[in-house]
Each structure stands twice: as C-alpha cells, then as structure tokens.
Amino acid sequence: MKNTLKEVGNITVIKNRSKLNYVVLVLAVLIGIGSIYYTNLIANQLKVRERDQIKLFAKTLETIANDNSEYNENVMLLFEEIVVANETIPVIVTYKDGKPKLHKNVKIPPGLTSDETDEFLKLETEDMRAQYAPIVIANKNDIGEVFNYEYIFYQDSLLLTQLQYYPYVQLSVIAVFFILSYLSFNYSRAAEQNRVWVGLAKETAHQLGTPLSSLMAWVEFMKSDPELRNKELTRELDKDIKKLELITNRFSSIGSVPVLKEENIFEVIRNSVNYLQTRISSKVNIYLHEEDELVFAKINKPLFDWVIENICKNAVDAMSGVGVIDIYVQRSQEGNVIVDISDNGKGIPKNLLAQIFQPGFTTKKRGWGLGLTLVKRIIENYHQGKIFIKSSEVNTGTTFRILLNK
Ligand SMILES: Nc1ncnc2c1ncn2[C@@H]1O[C@H](COP(=O)(O)OP(=O)(O)O)[C@@H](O)[C@H]1O
Ligand SMILES: [Mg+2]
Structure with missing residues (x-):
C-alpha cells in the first residue's frame, strides 16, 4: 500500500500510515538482530576465556599430580589460586576408568549415598563430553614416563549458558509486550470509531426527526384539503417525505442496536x-x-x-x-x-x-x-x-x- 494524499474539498486526508509501520517493523527487526549479535559476541569472548581457564586448571592439576616433592609452597599456591578459585565452571575430574575423583561447581542432589553420587557424576560427565572433549592429564613417574591418565570434564558455566539464551528471552518478552499493546491500541481505536459512527448516525437521525414530523403534519393537512388532495404537488411532496423517512430510519437503525x-x-x-x-x-x-x-x-x-x-x-x-x-x-x-x-x-x-x-x-x-x-x-x-x-x-x-x- 502506498501513502496517498487525497484532496477532499479543503481537507487533506492522510491515508494509510503503513509506510511508517514498515519503518517501525524494519527498526524492530534491526534492533533484534543487533542485540542477538552483540550478546553472541560477548558470549563467545566469555567462552574463550572459560576454555583458557579450564586449560589452566588442567595444567595446574597436572603439575600437582606430577610434583613428587613432599611439600611445595608454589604448588599449594597454584592449587589455591586456580583450582579452588574457580567458582563458576562445572568441572569433574575422573580416573582413567571413569570413576570420579573430584568435582567442583556441580550441583549434586541432596541425600545421595557416595555410590549414588559417583553414579550421578558419571552421568554428568557424559553430558559434559557432549559439549567439550575432556582434557587428558598425564601422570608421570620420576623419569618422565607416563604411567596413568586422568580426565577433566567441564562444561559452560551457568553464566555463559544464560548469556546465550538471554537475548531470545528478552526479545520474546518485548515482542509479547508489543503485541499486547498493539492489540489494545487497535481495540481502543475500533471502539472509538464505533462511538463516532453511532454518535454521528444518532445525531443525524435526531436532527432530521423534528423538521420531518412537521413536514409530515403539513402533508396530512394538505391531503385533508379537497382542493389540494389530488394535486401533483401533494403527491410529490408525499413521496419525498417517504424518502426522507427512509433515510432517517436508516440512520437511526445504525445508531442503535438494530432489531x-x-x-x-x-x-x-x-x-x-x-x-x-x-x-x-x-x-x-x-x-x-x-x-x-x-x-x-x-x-x-x-x-x-x-x-x-x-x-x-x-x-x-x-x-x-x-x-x-x-x-x-x-x-x-x-x-x-x-x-x-x-x-x-x-x-x-x-x-x-x-x-x-x-x-x-x-x-x-x-x-x-x-x-x-x-x-x-x-x-x-x-x-x-x-x-x-x-x-x-x-x-x-x-x-x-x-x-x-x-
Ligand atoms: N462494482 C464495482 N466495480 C468496480 N469498482 C468498485 C465496485 N464497487 C466498488 N468499487 C471501488 O471501490 C471504491 C470504494 O467504493 P465506496 O466505498 O462505495 O466509495 P465511493 O463509491 O464513494 O467511491 C470505489 O471508488 C471503486 O473504486
Ligand atoms: Mg459507493
């Protein structure tokens, strides 16, 4: 539909604001795409950072595992600063056979026995494997031969997961809000138009009513006069009044709940x-x-x-x-x-x-x-x-x- 201007007498009627509607629609889509794009950008950066953190985590565990000195302050510091400090990324470390060794930031349902907990953690590692391949830690002996393996399973932190869904949730909420306000706007506009139609029709019928009844009385008077009764004037007048009556009837019907x-x-x-x-x-x-x-x-x-x-x-x-x-x-x-x-x-x-x-x-x-x-x-x-x-x-x-x- 195009935007058309129509001259009606001296009044310029602006029709169809659909051009504006299109602009608003395009803007809304652009804002939507922009916000999804931007959040994805942030999420990706956070993802890289979390991966780096996990790699560091793995490296630390490996270092600790392969440190054979009795007590090493540096190693303990690493442990405190990196392994314990991770408060967000869910991690499960398992032995070679898949038996869990330690875990962090994994929510374990309360009331599980230690066997059940192990079972639960094993299932979790499967979920984690679906997202990222586990990191392998090699345990080495004094002369540097690998004699055992451990695995580190991990997944995105809750924060990262939420961040990825956030724009969709946000946009849906906004969309629902806009649809609701559009509907309510439309509804009130329709109600307003209704009032105009009904009001105008009623008013017209009402205003026509008074002169019409007077005209009808005059025609009745003319019909009762023997001289005027059969004149063309009377007949034509009667016809026109009938027509006026019809018009009034239409307007009053549209201005009320019609029977x-x-x-x-x-x-x-x-x-x-x-x-x-x-x-x-x-x-x-x-x-x-x-x-x-x-x-x-x-x-x-x-x-x-x-x-x-x-x-x-x-x-x-x-x-x-x-x-x-x-x-x-x-x-x-x-x-x-x-x-x-x-x-x-x-x-x-x-x-x-x-x-x-x-x-x-x-x-x-x-x-x-x-x-x-x-x-x-x-x-x-x-x-x-x-x-x-x-x-x-x-x-x-x-x-x-x-x-x-x-
Ligand atoms: N039978 C028809 N054949 C072709 N065009 C029609 C017909 N009925 C309506 N239209 C189109 O629809 C328009 C709107 O009709 P209407 O609402 O009655 O307004 P108006 O008669 O004052 O133009 C007309 O101007 C005409 O272009
Ligand atoms: Mg017409």
Whole structure:
C-alpha cells in the first residue's frame, strides 16, 4: 500500500500510515538482530576465556599430580589460586576408568549415598563430553614416563549458558509486550470509531426527526384539503417525505442496536431492486435470479436495503451507466443465505482489492469512499454475516458476495 494524499474539498486526508509501520517493523527487526549479535559476541569472548581457564586448571592439576616433592609452597599456591578459585565452571575430574575423583561447581542432589553420587557424576560427565572433549592429564613417574591418565570434564558455566539464551528471552518478552499493546491500541481505536459512527448516525437521525414530523403534519393537512388532495404537488411532496423517512430510519437503525427480523430475503431484494430500477440509468438492467423463493434470514430491513443500494450504485458507477447487474439469491448447504451481486463493469485491479472496504478509499472524483465501509459494517457488525469480493476482473466485471446466517 502506498501513502496517498487525497484532496477532499479543503481537507487533506492522510491515508494509510503503513509506510511508517514498515519503518517501525524494519527498526524492530534491526534492533533484534543487533542485540542477538552483540550478546553472541560477548558470549563467545566469555567462552574463550572459560576454555583458557579450564586449560589452566588442567595444567595446574597436572603439575600437582606430577610434583613428587613432599611439600611445595608454589604448588599449594597454584592449587589455591586456580583450582579452588574457580567458582563458576562445572568441572569433574575422573580416573582413567571413569570413576570420579573430584568435582567442583556441580550441583549434586541432596541425600545421595557416595555410590549414588559417583553414579550421578558419571552421568554428568557424559553430558559434559557432549559439549567439550575432556582434557587428558598425564601422570608421570620420576623419569618422565607416563604411567596413568586422568580426565577433566567441564562444561559452560551457568553464566555463559544464560548469556546465550538471554537475548531470545528478552526479545520474546518485548515482542509479547508489543503485541499486547498493539492489540489494545487497535481495540481502543475500533471502539472509538464505533462511538463516532453511532454518535454521528444518532445525531443525524435526531436532527432530521423534528423538521420531518412537521413536514409530515403539513402533508396530512394538505391531503385533508379537497382542493389540494389530488394535486401533483401533494403527491410529490408525499413521496419525498417517504424518502426522507427512509433515510432517517436508516440512520437511526445504525445508531442503535438494530432489531433483526426474520424476512424473506428474495422479497426484500425484489422490493429494493424495483425501487432502484426507477432511479438509475435506464440503460442498466437489474436481474434478480433465485433458486427457490423461500429464502429466509434475520435482517434489519432498512439497513439491508441500504447495503443492496450501495452495492448496486457502485455497480452502476463501474459500468458508466450502461450494463447489467445480476443478483443471485441462494441457500448454502448449511442453510445460510448467499447473495451474489455481479456487474459487467470495469472491475477492480488486484492491488486495490485489499483497500476497497477501507474508509476514505475511493477512485471517484466525487466519491467519499464510505459506501463499502458502511456496507461491511452493516453486514459484519449488525448481522454477523460476511461480505467479500467473490471475483473481480479488470474490464470484465465484479461479483460481491454476502453471506447471512440462517
Ligand atoms: N462494482 C464495482 N466495480 C468496480 N469498482 C468498485 C465496485 N464497487 C466498488 N468499487 C471501488 O471501490 C471504491 C470504494 O467504493 P465506496 O466505498 O462505495 O466509495 P465511493 O463509491 O464513494 O467511491 C470505489 O471508488 C471503486 O473504486
Ligand atoms: Mg459507493
């Protein structure tokens, strides 16, 4: 979708902030990648350092093992400073046959006997081996011959492990947070739009109401006058007032919770079509087809008429006033009502299909782009039905489909 500016009178309407949305999305992805990359960098440095520490640890153990003097201060110092000082990296030293000799920073479940502890440590060494190959310490005799081996098993410290998972955990938490706030933002925006629709419609119906009742009283008065009763003026005035009444009725229906009544859909559409046929270009013919005439669904008649009228008027516009509109009323296998409205007009290009139901979207010089928004709202919010474009081909025509629950 592109960012389009549309002039409506003197008001400039800014449509689609989707460009901004893309920028935000790209930024979020960049921040995500950046943070994972950076933490990985740190984790790798820490890994190198831990490996070095383990090597030093191994070297120390080897030195101690091969030091045959009775008491060596230097060796003890090494032991204290390096072996004991390791408070983070889990280490297990085993004999050649795999029996544990000593361990450090390995959490042993409480209450194990010494045999069970050995068994547990052995299993741990298998885990450790999966991560890093053990370091071999060679025990040498006085003349430097190797007579025995020991193994040092180790794995990443908890800190390093956590550091590797940290960015994923952090990003997931942030993502969940953003999704939640986006949903709540959308929800409150939809609620606000709702209030505007309902409020405006109510207000319009209310304001029309007063002059309308006065006009109705005047027409009644004229009808009761023998001289005026049969004049064309009275008849025309009566017709216009009926039309005004219809409009007021529509607005007041959309401004309140509309009452749904079981109606014969075919009948309702036939009335609507008869009414429309006289008001549109005589070069457009509307044909109503049916499978059987007993198709019932719960609808609000004034609002449903409005839907049919809006779709047909769009069809007339799309055909530039010459063509055919076919309306098919059928029942689906589940018993729901399907209404298809086809025209042979100019069609809707694929790239615009996603937009036509959006408020303000129009391709007409004098369009407001509210007709289909209203239609969608009436069908989906007030009738729990569905409306979509069944098919549309440029220069061939368009079919709208309405689904109503039985
Ligand atoms: N039957 C149709 N054939 C082709 N285009 C259509 C048809 N119905 C609607 N459209 C497109 O959808 C747009 C929005 O329609 P709508 O919401 O009724 O607003 P408006 O009629 O004021 O333009 C129209 O401007 C037109 O481009
Ligand atoms: Mg329209």
